[in-house]
Amino acid sequence: MKILVVGAGATGGYLGALLTRAGEDVTFLVRPARAAALRERGLRVVGREAGDEWAVEPRLVTADELTGPYDLVLLAVKASGFARAVEDLAPAVGPETAIVPLLNGLAHLDALNERFGPSVALGGVARVVTVLDGTGDIRRLAPLARLDIGEQDGTVSARAERIGAVLRGAGIDAPVSDRILTAMWHKWVFITTFGAVTGLMRGTVGDVYDTPGGPALGPAVLDEIAAVSAAAGHPLPESERAATLAVVAAPGSPMVPSLYHDLTAGRPTEVEHLFGDLADRARAYGLATPLLDLTTLHLRVHERRIAAKVQGAPDPDPPGRHWEARPDRQNTP
Template identity: 50%
Template sequence: MRILVVGAGAVGGYFGARLAQAGRNVDFLVRPARADLLREHGLRVRDLDGTVETVPVTAVTADTLTPGYDLVILAVKSYGFDAALKDTAPAVGPGTAVLPLLNGMRHMDALIDRFGADRVYGGVAMVQTRLGEDGEIVEVGELARLIYGPVSDTPVLPLEEVHAALDTGTFSATAATDAVQELWDKWVFLATMGACNCLMRAPIGRINSTEGGRDFSRAVFEEAAAVAAASGHPVPPRARERADRMLGDTTSQTTTSLYWDLTHDNPVEADHIIGDLVARGRALGVATPLFALADLHLRVYETGRT
């Protein structure tokens, strides 16, 4: 199976490197400067103990992209999604499946509109990595898991084949029977954590250990859960219990990449993770005042960066 990984950042770089190490036929679609770096130095992954692995990879750019891929894994930040979708389109043939590893649901709507539901998979990536200053992938935690499944009953590429390609033993790989629900479950959790971190400018443990903090984090979660329920994807008990445990922790130093970007003067995925949740709530008549405040906070931040 020919696999194209779009993006070689913290998510795409990590999972793509692990697939390449397992002998999968993987190309990376990246910008010219990143392509030159990968061709010269390979893709470097720094693990938790500081050891750096160098993985030889094949890098391609949009102007050299050709058809013939079986699976396209989209792993870009949401603010780069539109450009990535345009660059990727030539690689998506009649029998190509597209597996995005973005958060939220806006990208799913766009991919289904562009390619049709039978060529789109839902994908959830859970990995604790960051992109280092010199382009290496830096592990900051042990979590590395992919969950994926088709959104159509008649996918052009069967789930068994996708699972066989991704289940390499180098990370946790799970074939899902309801990938859309998995996406909603992660979105509710991630948006809640991100909104809490960004509004309070603190890890979740510090928020919850302060008087009134747990009431706040619980209220943020319930807003997101209400939007999910009104959209036809209520948070199931198991996911709710897991979220309650993690979002209610009083000692955890957990934050999100949204918070990391906010506190490091980087562009943020505000529209995709927070803004779209507010917009869907508004359209469905679900009040989200705390998320609306987080959305405003992040938009003011973005205005200050321009």
């Protein structure tokens, strides 16, 4: 099977490295800077224990070099790079190509259906515990490597079974699901609940939970977001609700999602793809989601500040600026 992995970051790089190590015909579509780094160091996977390290020599192409078609495209980019990646990978898509996107949420699936037709893309839910470190290596924080795949219409197709077999041959747990859209919705519920609790409060799960009033936040956010999933036809089972609350409402927990790291480091977030789209769907179903809406607004303000800095405008609330009460004005800087 001829495989194109779009992106060589923490998720796509790790899964692609496993496939390459297993002897599959894998090519990575990457930006020129990432290509240069990979040619110099190779694609390296580093575990938590000393000596737990291995590398592959990846086959690389940049967008101007790409020709096709490929049998399988694993689309592993962040939402901010999705639109460009879709145009870059277009030459790889032929009549028999299957695209498996690894993004969270559902807006990307709608966009792929519009661009390539509803029969090209499968649904996918990736679960890995990896990060890209400062050297460009992939750090594996836990052995989990799972990719659920399935046809959007719920059938268990021969192509999905073939893809699943190839993934499993590389050591990736790859069940073929007849309810992949439900799985995607439920991961979306988890990701946005986790992101809302920690991002809105700018603290770890434990920071929030251990503060007076904090224990109520996780369940309240989850109830709002799970209601949207249920309205879409994908109710959250009690077992998944309990598992989500075990993560997002836990005393003393140091856990935070990747969105929190992006937010506190002043980097862009996937606000529109994950939160804005979900809030729009809630409104379409006539649901009130005040906590989701507040989180979306909070993240949009963050994005606006980043955009202002890129354009050279001053930060509207720079560090060290204080507010004081004055008799002639209220909350005037």
